[in-house]
Amino acid sequence: MAQSIAPAAADVPAIAPISLKAVAPWALFVGMLMLVLLYFVGAEQGATALLSGEQVHEWVHDGRHLLGFPCH
């Protein structure tokens, strides 16, 4: 007698597909957050700095080197 460890098809609940219309606002939001993060890691220094001081630069300094942005 053969037994399977996989559940029968009737036991698995149906998962509704997620529409592109439902995902689009979240994708835009996450994309904007990533662009802000990329700005702070890659360009928030010197003439392009929005915030004065070196706090932001010190926080993202290792990330700059990891991603290959010019630093010093």
Ligand SMILES: [Zn+2]
């Ligand atoms: Zn550096």
